[in-house]
Amino acid sequence: MDIAILDYGVGNLFSLKCALQRAGAEPRIVTIEELGDEIDGLILPGVGSFTAALRKIGASKTKIFDLIDSGTVVLGICLGMQIFFKESEEGRGEGLGVMPGRVVKFREDVKIPHMGWNNLKIVKYNELIEGLADESYVYFVHSYYPSPSRRDFIVTETDYGVTFPSMLAHENLYGTQFHPEKSGEAGRIILENFVKIIKR
Amino acid sequence: MTLAKRIVPCLDVDHGRVVKGINFVNLRSAGDPVELAQRYCEARADELVFLDITASPEKRKILERVVRDVATNLDIPFTVGGGIRGEDDARSVLCSGADKVSVNTAAVEEPRVVSRLVEIFGSQCVVVAIDAKRRYDSGGSVIVKTAEGDCWFEVYTYGGRKATGMDAVIWAQKVAKLGAGELLVTSMDRDGTEKGYDLELTLTISEKVNIPVIASGGAGKPEHFYDAFTIGKADAALAASVFHYDKFPVPLIKKHLIERGIEIRP
Numbered sequence: 329m330d331i332a333i334l335d336y337g338v339g340n341l342f343s344l345k346c347a348l349q350r351a352g353a354e355p356r357i358v359t360i361e362e363l364g365d366e367i368d369g370l371i372l373p374g375v376g377s378f379t380a381a382l383r384k385i386g387a388s389k390t391k392i393f394d395l396i397d398s399g400t401v402v403l404g405i406c407l408g409m410q411i412f413f414k415e416s417e418e419g420r421g422e423g424l425g426v427m428p429g430r431v432v433k434f435r436e437d438v439k440i441p442h443m444g445w446n447n448l449k450i451v452k453y454n455e456l457i458e459g460l461a462d463e464s465y466v467y468f469v470h471s472y473y474p475s476p477s478r479r480d481f482i483v484t485e486t487d488y489g490v491t492f493p494s495m496l497a498h499e500n501l502y503g504t505q506f507h508p509e510k511s512g513e514a515g516r517i518i519l520e521n522f523v524k525i526i527k528r
Numbered sequence: 529m530t531l532a533k534r535i536v537p538c539l540d541v542d543h544g545r546v547v548k549g550i551n552f553v554n555l556r557s558a559g560d561p562v563e564l565a566q567r568y569c570e571a572r573a574d575e576l577v578f579l580d581i582t583a584s585p586e587k588r589k590i591l592e593r594v595v596r597d598v599a600t601n602l603d604i605p606f607t608v609g610g611g612i613r614g615e616d617d618a619r620s621v622l623c624s625g626a627d628k629v630s631v632n633t634a635a636v637e638e639p640r641v642v643s644r645l646v647e648i649f650g651s652q653c654v655v656v657a658i659d660a661k662r663r664y665d666s667g668g669s670v671i672v673k674t675a676e677g678d679c680w681f682e683v684y685t686y687g688g689r690k691a692t693g694m695d696a697v698i699w700a701q702k703v704a705k706l707g708a709g710e711l712l713v714t715s716m717d718r719d720g721t722e723k724g725y726d727l728e729l730t731l732t733i734s735e736k737v738n739i740p741v742i743a744s745g746g747a748g749k750p751e752h753f754y755d756a757f758t759i760g761k762a763d764a765a766l767a768a769s770v771f772h773y774d775k776f777p778v779p780l781i782k783k784h785l786i787e788r789g790i791e792i793r794p
Contacts, residue, residue, distance in 0.1 A: 445532040445793040465793035
């Protein structure tokens with residue numbers, strides 16, 4: 329089982345790597361140049377900005393498209409999920425466009441970033457949240473959230489001034505707006521499920 | 529809105545050991561940071577703060593090896609501070625497993641450090657720690673009425689060793705404007721006393737900024753946490769000695785707060 333964490337060159341991937349190790353995986357941290365064409369699981373981590381991450385991925389987007397087409401299980405975390413979409417209010421750059429919709433900024437009268445522990449309301453069960461209790465608390469740090477144009481992609485929602493999608497899934501693509509690697513036991517369940525899905 | 533209030537144990541680390549003092553002095557040992565961190569994580573603490581309290585006064589770098597050892601088994605957010613002078617220090621701490629860096633002395637001496645760190649790592653990564661002490665004279669800009677008389681709050685740097693003459697409330701507003709993601713506000717008067725947070729300090733700053741405020745200094749019993757969230761309007765409450773000596777474990781404090789209607793991750 330080969331799992332790669334894509335490094336866009338900014339921030340802390342150490343805790344994500346440790347969390348995956350605790351979930352039973354042995355992930356490699358790779359740059360887009362080092363990304364191979366036969367991997368079982370790919371994690372797009374949640375560090376940096378939309379524009380910066382896409383600048384790093386840039387011309388090599390097709391590598392990711394090929395992996396998705398070949399059935400690699402992909403988990404996007406926070407910003408890593410936001411780049412599933414084509415455009416974001418955060419800044420310029422064209423995302424992967426593998427999910428329809430866009431990424432928008434919190435507009436209500438709330439403190440931004442949305443930072444801290446908030447709960448998940450399960451909309452639709454899937455294998456990534458197997459064993460996870462409804463209303464589980466997970467850790468968020470973000471100012472933007474996804475607004476998919478297809479309702480059936482939404483797995484969980486969270487309230488913060490608005491009700492926003494906090495987990496998405498479609499075929500072999502999974503995304504969490506929160507950080508499972510920082511979400512205690514609830515996060516551990518999700519990462520273990522991710523590893524299980526890959527093993528299937 | 530269901531954002532939970534956070535309970536944050538703090539490890540004050542001196543040369544690799546957790547210590548705890550009173551009013552920032554008279555340090556005594558409280559154990560091994562890796563063990564304590566693990567214990568707090570299992571007790572469902574919401575976040576962990578690690579401060580290398582002698583790094584700044586000794587003008588040395590933070591102990592990265594200890595940071596890494598602590599981070600390895602942690603699955604909750606982890607803030608690290610002490611002796612962080614700028615981009616390079618912040619990067620190496622973040623690469624050692626921290627999620628946020630806390631700056632204090634360097635920010636006071638060169639406020640541009642805050643905006644620079646925000647630009648590179650993002651607001652969510654940058655905590656500004658403010659150590660403040662009451663002064664009952666007319667030297668400050670924001671005078672606050674308290675039970676003990678009118679006072680203002682003076683900022684201290686170098687782990688509480690150097691008075692700066694700066695007003696903590698004005699400073700808090702300034703760093704918020706520079707993009708800091710969060711403020712860690714410690715009352716030096718209450719530090720280690722277990723008499724409760726300085727609620728006037730916490731409230732005054734909470735009301736003047738639009739970023740989360742972590743109350744710190746003085747927690748001695750569950751009621752103090754309740755007061756920090758209600759009267760002090762804090763978003764998170766930090767404590768050390770009550771947790772280290774197991775006087776009030778995290779679950780007990782959380783139970784108290786949930787019973788009194790505070791939004792808490794159980």
